[in-house]
Amino acid sequence: MMSILRQQFPADDFALLALVLVLPLIGAFVNGVFGKRLGKEGVRLMALASVGGAFLLSLVVFAALAGEPVPAEGPGARLTWTAWEWFTVNGRSGSTVSLDVAFSVDALSATMALVVTGVGFLIHLYSTGYMDKDPGYHRFFSYMNLFIFSMMVLILGDNLAVLFVGWEGVGLCSYLLIGFWFEDETKASAGKKAFITNRIGDFGLLIAMAMLVYYAGTLSWSGLEAGAGGLQETRTVWPLGNLQASALPSFLAEWLTPDKPIQMQVATMVALALFLGCVGKSAQVPLFVWLPDAMAGPTPVSALIHAATMVTAGVYLVARTSFIFALSPAAMAIVAITGAVTALLAATIAFAQNDLKKVLAYSTVSQLGFMFMGVGVGAFAAGFFHVITHAFFKGCLFLCAGSVIHAMHVRVHDDDRSQDMRFMGGLRKYMPITHVTFLLSCLAIAGCPPLSGFWSKDEILYKAATSHVIAPNAQAWMPPAWWGQLIYAIGIVAAVGTAFYMFRAYFMTFWGDFRGWKIVKRWKDRGHGHHDHGAPAKAMKGPVPHESPWTMTLPLAVLSGLAVVAGLLYAEPIHIAPLEHFWEPVFRTASESIGTSEGAAAALWPLLMVGISAFVVGSGASYLVYVKKRGQPAASFVAAWPRLHRIVYDKWRIDELYQVTIIGMLDALGETAAQVDRLVIDGIIAKLTALVTALCGTLLRALQTGRVQVYAAGMVLGTAAIGWFMLSPHADAAVDDSELRKTGTLSLTATPGHGYRYRWHLEGEDPPKDFTTEADYRVSLQRCETKRVHLAVQNALGSVDEQSYTHCRETREGCCLPLGQTPKVKLPDKLPKLPQIPSIPRGKHDAGIIKQLLNPDGHKPPGRPGQPAPGGAR
């Protein structure tokens, strides 16, 4: 079986990838175009079959890749398929860089493809139940399949350009699915916000591509990995080019141009530009604001796109281009600190949220921060392993949230309220499967040993504390020695926070008593009963929350099972890490630049204990606050610091900050433009034009009498004028002075007319008596001379018209003499040949001889006025 596969698809023409890609695309096309006619059954079959088929084929691809021999040196096995040549661009110093639509799979992308299609299939299955009542059923699955296709393009693209196509494709699908219920204004604008924020990051990715085309001359992964060393050169980034600040006032120019030009490594610039793209796509500080709003989409979308797959594309890209990042300690430090800050900031925001999906959204942002922390400290494999475990447990958590919301819809038909944890509670009685799967995933994300999240998160934290980037060269900027410890400390605090807010959500949702009863009766009572666990609400008659159908619970069970056991793929401390071995060749180049501190092995178990205690502290505190004390401490905290709570609840007002700074500036710019339009364009230019038009109209209206005879009078007058013009002679002549300067000849040709006769003469001469038919006249001028020619024209009726033409033969300097004067000196038409410079005989000479040799006759050099040169006169 395997051998047939290998025979059919050689490693350099692995066309099986086309099938993996095209299946979801077909699904998207069929559901999008024929979805309405297919009916729900057909749409369901199409969507599930295409993604399921892609998953099975991904398994085959994975098996084929695993069977491939791994070279001992360089990057690992790679199966490539080039679809077609896309286009070529001009590279550095005239070289041509060709970009192909090529796809390839290696250990990293094969794993990612399995996760995307596998989790994607489960979420598709879940969606068939969740979206059952929605009128946009086929549209939803069309978008979902299109998303899987774009994500596969992103993962399997063999170069950055193809990856970018997928990158934009998933951004588009994200936009379409966040705004899936676009009738709702807030949901439509949430989609817009996600798209625009992502575009800011994509701009960085475009710049990175341009720089790589220029400096590396290729965009393909293998080419970049081989040529990454060339990115070590430094470039001056400020002052830009050969910019001169001379036009500015001196103090500003001094301030703008530093004494030493600021230099930067190319690798740092490329890595930071790439990372800007990742910050946008993976919702890191400061571009994370779109992800919480993206929860406006249907819950399966949040699970698939905004938790499991798309948002991890940034981590994937950093892992993919790890060899570039590893060249630049500065870029790595920025990646790590961005991840750490995001992890902590998002965790704090999650404390204050009441919306179940919002808690999970901030949790996702926080976990993405952990992933970037991992890849930023050089633990590429660990960081990417967190992507996979996160896909399992966070996908499961979101689907559980969807299941809970589905159940809550029995009591309330309001989107916001059905997601509010203050109305939940005690749901474990009503939905046992959802409860168990949620608990397992919650334990996994909180870092409970030996679940998957424990292994991945602790590997990241361990590596943060013990590894560092080795400087590629002496000039490179290095972070201080305590940098790793700082990242580690922030990470531990964020891990405690993770355990706390996740268990807070768990306890508020599934423990205690169901508080949803009062929604129906007094649902307007929102109060500020934030963590109000007061008197238990009485059970009211009416529908009871219920467990979801099997299509929804099956994916939950599978994902939570994976969340439990997936850790064993990369459990480094207990030496069960098959994935590490599998991925090792992918990160081989990059890991050469990563050093390990002394005593790292000894610190393994102590650091692991710290990780476990972070879980115990966080979850224990949560149990204490929300179960033992029934939320009392949290309520009193809010009462004590209401403003702090408000700020945290409003996600530290980052959105508001953007509103007043960037958006405010844009608004001001727009307002200024509008004022200019109103005052200058409308006020002056438009009014002036209108005035001129009105004036012309007023004048011309006087002629428009409406009397036919007045018009006829105009016609008669016009005819008479034309007749008079035709009957009178016109002494016009065409003057040809093209030869004037050179030879002194001026030719004049009179304009012909019926019965015309001409008489030419020069100024100062007597005019001839008779008119002749001679229409041409020539006159010759000397240099600087001016002459006037008179032309008289007589027509058949005997009337005469006269005109004169004055011309001067000018030289370059402009020496025109007044009319009637002739030049005093006749200048030569041609300059005489210069006398030959005599050659100086060899040997020693008196100083005077040179002067004599140069001018033997002692006269002035020829060609000046007053000294007629020989043979020059004409």
Next chain:
Amino acid sequence: MSAVPIPYFLMLAAALFATGAVGFLLRRNLLVILMSIELMLNSVNLTLVAFNRMHGGDQNGQILAFFVIAIAAAEAAVGLAIVLAFFRLRGSVRSDEANTLRN
């Protein structure tokens, strides 16, 4: 018997044309205006025929005169129809009463 010199024809035609033009400009009766137009057309015909005789050879001037006569007939038909319609509308044939567009 000597032929009438060409300038005589031309002077007569000019006089006829001037009469027609002045009549067209000054009279207010639509029927008179139409007749003035006919007068001008005929003066042109006279010029054409005179020049045809002066140049001999071909008969282009004569032929053109026939065209002008045909056009004049058509013009008279259309013009009279307009005058009739105008009379039905206004009960008058004065040209200065055709001022609907202006007011």
